[in-house]
Amino acid sequence: MLGGLAIAAAGAGGACSSSDTPRDECFGGIIVNGSCEAKCQPEKCLEGNTCVGNRCVLKCSSHLECLPGIQDCAPAEEDDTKAQIFVCKSNGKLTGHGAPCPFGHECGQYGRCPDDTPCNLVQCNNNPGDCQRDEACGDDPACTAGRCSDGSPCFVSTCAPDQCTSLGLECLGKGEGDADAYCALPHCESDADCPGGYECAVMRDPHAICGTDPQKGDNDVCGKTTEECIDPASFGDGNTYVEGSLCLMRNTCVRRTQCAPCDTDLDCSLIPGQRCVTIGDESRCARSCLEDSDCDLDYECKNSACVPRFGACVGKGNFCEPCRNDTDCGGAGTTMGCATTLRGQRACLDAALPIQCTPDDPGTLLNEDNSEDVCPKSPSGLYGSCACVERDASGGCVEGRCYLPSRRLDPSDPDSVVTSCW
Structure with a gap:
């Protein structure tokens, strides 16, 4: 019996060591691109992050919560729960798009080397060749921290300045000091x-x-x-x-x-x-x-x-109908454009101002009674106002032309005049 037990035990041991039995080569982790990695755990990510693709990523509900221009708030599937969520993901677009440019010149810093790595054309007072690797980099060849001769920080690129190509981004804003201006x-x-x-x-x-x-x-x-x-x-x-x-x-x-x-x-x-x-x-x-x-x-x-109030964002190009750009109002052979008022309203208007009129009061843009119905009507029923386009030396109106309607927000306040189609 002892001999039989010994044989059985040996047989069992042989079965456990058989090469036919699969072995877990990544125990406690997961295989990513053929390599074993530690499993991402949401509780170990930063607050507001979770695991997607075995990486900690930031959850979001708005593009504003992601890196401007570089990341989009995009749909994803959470690793463990398989829940459909939104996270910040790289969008693969040009670096710098959406970056703030309050002084108007910041967009010029975004360039590209022949190997598609970034470079800066305006650093070191528009002399990018003045940028030298910072001593703090030591022997790290990947370090891009640099210093200009005046001590200001700069970015060490992989190519010479004459190989750095501007991305052509431009600053969209209302002028220098606009905190909402951005590179586009x-x-x-x-x-x-x-x-x-x-x-x-x-x-x-x-x-x-x-x-x-x-x-x-x-x-x-x-x-x-x-x-x-x-x-x-x-x-x-x-x-x-x-x-x-x-x-x-x-x-x-x-x-x-x-x-x-x-x-x-x-x-x-x-x-x-x-x-x-x-x-x-x-x-x-x-x-x-x-x-x-x-x-x-x-x-x-x-x-x-x-x-x-018109019922649509764009009309058919008629007087005072809404528009988003000039093409909504007329083609190259016309003088119809999308006018923007001081309050930001946009409406179609013939920029040639072809209709002559006589202002009731040369000192204002109002023509409230417009008894002769000279100026066209807006979709809301307001008549266009008669604007003085030329005055004599004494300030009298020499010529008036029909313009967008004007009205007083407060009938008793002559200073509350606004231009509005509604």
Whole structure:
């Protein structure tokens, strides 16, 4: 019996050591790309993070919660729970898009070496070759910390300054000191070229169009520039230039603001308080509201969202109908443009101001009775105001032209005059 037990025991031992039995080569971990890694545990991640793809990632509900321009708030599946969540993910877009530029020149620092690594063209007072590796780097070849000769910090790139190519980002804002100004990518082809929360939209370009008479562009309406005019023969040659009714036009990645097309609330989330709602038969971004006074004059508060009183974000190009850019009002052969009032309202207007009129009071833009109905009506029923476009030496009005409607917010206050189609 003892011999039999010994044989049985030996047989059992042989079975346990058989090469046919699989072995756990990654006990307690998981295989990622063929390598064994420690398993990500949400409780060991930073607050607000969780595990996706065995990595700690930041959960989000808005693009504002992620790195500007570099990350998008995108859908993902949580590792353990398999729950559908949103996390900050790299979007693979150009570094610098969406970066703040309050002084207007910051966008020039974003460049690219031939190996697609970043470089900086404006550091060290526009002398990037002055940047030397910081002594603190020691022998670390991957260290990019540097110092200019004046002691200011700089970035050591992988290529020489003459190999650093500008990304061509431009600063969109209201001028120096605008805290909301940001770097944007011109000449996008579609929304897919832009980071999350941005759209590829048509906008005015300040360059003059070569050969136009009178000159179209490089003026107070289109913006001014010291750069040369753009030849129409170059339109479409790696750019999105087209001739507009008043200015040179081109595409640019811009933040989705009021009335921008959207699919979800996330698309509108770069502007706090915005969400995606149905306006007419389209999905558009809209600010949240409690009452009409929370919205612009040409908007009203419906279902807690500011929506156009017109019923749509864009009209058919008629007088005082809403628009988002000049192309909504007319083509290159017209003088119809999308005018923007001081309060930010946008409405179609013939920039040639072809209709003459006589102001009742040369000292104001009001023509409240407009008894002869000279000026056209807005969709709300307001007549266009008669604006004085030329005065004599004594201040008297020599010539008046029909302009957008004007009215007093407070009938008893002559200083409360605003331009509004509604």
